[in-house]
Amino acid sequence: MLAVLVVTALTALVAVSAGQSKSGASGSIDIGWVGDKSGPTASSQVPSLQALEAYFKQVNDAGGINGKTINLIEKDDVYNPVTALSSVKSLVSDDKVPLILGLGQSSAFDSYLPVLNSTNTIGYMTQATVLGATDPFQKNIFEANCTLADQIDVGIAYMLKRLKLKNLKGKNVGVLYIDVASGAEWRDGSVKAIQKLGGNPVSEAMPATALNADVQVQDMQSKKVDFILLHNGASGGIAAMKSMDKYGFAVPILGSYGVTNEVVFTGSPYNISKLFFGTNCVTPPNIVKTPQARTAMAAGAKYGYPAGSINNFNWSLGWVQAQTVVQALKAAKGNYSADSIRKALETVKNLQTGGLSPNITLSSNCHMALLGARPYTYNYQIKSLQQIGSFEQWAPFVTKGNAAPGTCGKKK
Numbered sequence: 001m002l003a004v005l006v007v008t009a010l011t012a013l014v015a016v017s018a019g020q021s022k023s024g025a026s027g028s029i030d031i032g033w034v035g036d037k038s039g040p041t042a043s044s045q046v047p048s049l050q051a052l053e054a055y056f057k058q059v060n061d062a063g064g065i066n067g068k069t070i071n072l073i074e075k076d077d078v079y080n081p082v083t084a085l086s087s088v089k090s091l092v093s094d095d096k097v098p099l100i101l102g103l104g105q106s107s108a109f110d111s112y113l114p115v116l117n118s119t120n121t122i123g124y125m126t127q128a129t130v131l132g133a134t135d136p137f138q139k140n141i142f143e144a145n146c147t148l149a150d151q152i153d154v155g156i157a158y159m160l161k162r163l164k165l166k167n168l169k170g171k172n173v174g175v176l177y178i179d180v181a182s183g184a185e186w187r188d189g190s191v192k193a194i195q196k197l198g199g200n201p202v203s204e205a206m207p208a209t210a211l212n213a214d215v216q217v218q219d220m221q222s223k224k225v226d227f228i229l230l231h232n233g234a235s236g237g238i239a240a241m242k243s244m245d246k247y248g249f250a251v252p253i254l255g256s257y258g259v260t261n262e263v264v265f266t267g268s269p270y271n272i273s274k275l276f277f278g279t280n281c282v283t284p285p286n287i288v289k290t291p292q293a294r295t296a297m298a299a300g301a302k303y304g305y306p307a308g309s310i311n312n313f314n315w316s317l318g319w320v321q322a323q324t325v326v327q328a329l330k331a332a333k334g335n336y337s338a339d340s341i342r343k344a345l346e347t348v349k350n351l352q353t354g355g356l357s358p359n360i361t362l363s364s365n366c367h368m369a370l371l372g373a374r375p376y377t378y379n380y381q382i383k384s385l386q387q388i389g390s391f392e393q394w395a396p397f398v399t400k401g402n403a404a405p406g407t408c409g410k411k412k
Contacts, residue, residue, distance in 0.1 A: 028071040029064075029329060029336050032091035035102035035126070039079035040208050041233040044258060045104045047309040048126050049074070051318030052101060054299045055326070065329050073097060077105055079208065084108035085115070092119050098338040099124060101144075101321065106130045106182035116140045120338050122345075126321055127257075127314070130181055134368055135404040140338070142345060142367040144321040146281035148182060148231065148256060149401030151373045152189045155254040155279045156197070157397040158375040158388070159227055162252065162277075168199025174220040174228035174251075176213065178236055178258070179205040186231035186256060189401065194229075206236055213240040214247070221249045231256040237264045241276065245269035254279065254375075261313060262385055265378035277377050277388070281370040282316040282357045287385055292354025316356040324348055324360055324369060358391045366408035372398050 033052065036045045056070040064070065073095050075087035084105040091097050092115060099122045103112070106128040113132070116123045122140050125133060129147040132138075160166070175190045177183035183205065191201040202223050204216035217240070220228065230237060230253050237259030244250065245268075253276045255264070260278025268276070285293040296319045300310035309315055328344035329336070345367075351360040360369045372395050375388040406412040 027067075028069050030071045030073060030095060030097045031325070032088075032095060032097040032100035033072055033074045033102040034077055034084055034087040034091065034100060035075075035104045036079040037074070037076040039077070040235060041079050041104065041258075043234045043263065044261065044314055045102070045127060047312040047314040048318030048321075049102065050305045050309050051296070051300070051315040052126075052322045054296075054303050054305060055319055055322030057303050058299050059326055065326070066334055070326075070329070072101075077108070079105055081105050081108035081111065085111045088112040088115055088123075092116075092121050098122060098336060099325070099341055101325070102126050104128050105180075106185075107180045109133065109181060113138070113141070122338050122342055124321065124325070124345075126318060128182055129402065131185055131402050134402045134407070137365065137404045137407050138367070140342070142362070142369065144324070144369050145257065145317060146370040146373045147368070147402035148186050149189050150281070150371065150398050151256050151279040152186070152193055152229070153397045153399055153401070154373045154375065154394045155229060155256075156190075156193050157394065158277065158279075159252065159254050160197075163227070168194055168197040171199045171226045172223055173199045173201055174225035175201050175203040176216060176220070176228055176230045176232070176240055177203070177205055178232040179207050182258075183231055186229070190229045206232060206240065208233075208236070210236060211239055212246075213243040216240075217243040217247055217249055221247055225251060227252040227254065229254050230259055233258050234261045234264050234267075237261075238267045241268035241272040245272045250275060253277070257281070257313065257373075260376055262311065262378065263308070265380075265385070270380070273378070274380070277375050279373045279375055280313050281373045281391070282313050282320060283355060283376075283387055284311050284313055284385055285316055285319070285356060286311040287387070288316075288355040290354035290356075292352070293356060296356065320353050320357045320360065321369070323353065324351060324362075327351060365406070366403070368403060368408050371400060371403075371408060 060069040077084035103125045104127045124142040133141045173194045177186045194201045255278040257280045260280045285296040331344040332340045348362045374394045400410045403410040
């Protein structure tokens with residue numbers, strides 16, 4: 001038995017070592033991506049993937065990093081947690097990648113986290129921001145997106161300002177959420193914030209594959225909800241607003257980053273979408289007048305991506321994440337093991353994104369790239385998304401609820 005244990009341990013060590021050494025050993029730097037390319041949230045996840053592809057293609061065309069090209073190995077999880085786990089395992093054991101991006105299936109987090117930790121592989125989550133990724137602090141997990149907690153802070157602050165309220169006493173607030181792990185966090189965080197301000201939460205879950213929200217809308221309508229906090233993907237957001245229009249339920253709606261997309265504004269009935277406002281911590285490149293934003297758009301056009309992807313919040317999210325990854329790979333100076341890449345990511349300080357997001361700073365005790373958010377609306381006259389205020393203006397409302405105590409500036 002002792003001999004078997006020793007052989008097993010040595011085999012595991014060899015596997016981990018191989019996973020850290022293959023990338024960069026040849027002419028490429030292998031990086032993994034797991035996400036939804038063909039499932040119910042593909043409309044949100046694909047633009048961020050395409051931005052990653054475009055940025056890496058641009059770097060490769062310019063000579064790569066130290067003469068090595070970035071090879072992005074993509075796995076479609078179809079927004080299925082079982083498939084997401086098997087995809088992570090395949091990238092780790094078969095492709096030996098030191099870094100995996102994407103990981104947009106929040107319900108899969110608890111299953112793939114032990115895999116990443118046991119094999120010392122970095123997971124850099126592009127869109128999902130579950131609480132367990134940051135509290136307790138996770139050595140091998142980085143987040144590219146702002147958390148739902150930050151968005152709830154800013155969203156409720158905006159709704160109070162819009163409705164000219166000091167608190168929510170006597171108000172019924174709807175919480176409509178996708179029935180996955182991130183949706184549960186949106187529900188729990190929203191309920192806590194609503195009750196803290198004296199309001200009465202009315203929570204309703206929508207299945208990830210729901211085509212309408214008729215039952216949920218009718219229940220909120222019967223309970224005379226004053227406004228709604230909505231978390232879903234783009235298709236789920238449109239389905240919810242179509243149901244609201246169907247039953248004549250016209251109340252203000254504040255959405256998370258998942259529904260804050262131009263297609264949700266333009267694809268929903270106008271008399272409901274005109275009451276919709278979103279939150280996000282990135283800005284579509286077509287409404288940011290900076291050289292970096294123009295570069296992001298030009299690269300998308302050069303490599304043949306559709307305008308609907310380029311003029312999208314998630315394009316900026318993927319582009320900024322790729323910018324961060326490339327800076328870290330350059331700082332790794334030829335050592336593309338997970339440990340080296342992690343340390344290099346932790347040296348990113350005040351990375352200038354040209355207004356596509358707040359500037360990015362990471363450290364050994366803060367792996368959350370974007371802290372904060374701001375509201376957005378849609379101008380139907382000029383047919384363009386518009387930000388409401390600056391990131392700095394809304395920063396005082398952000399409590400960093402998902403950060404572990406003692407990390408990212410949060411008090412112990």
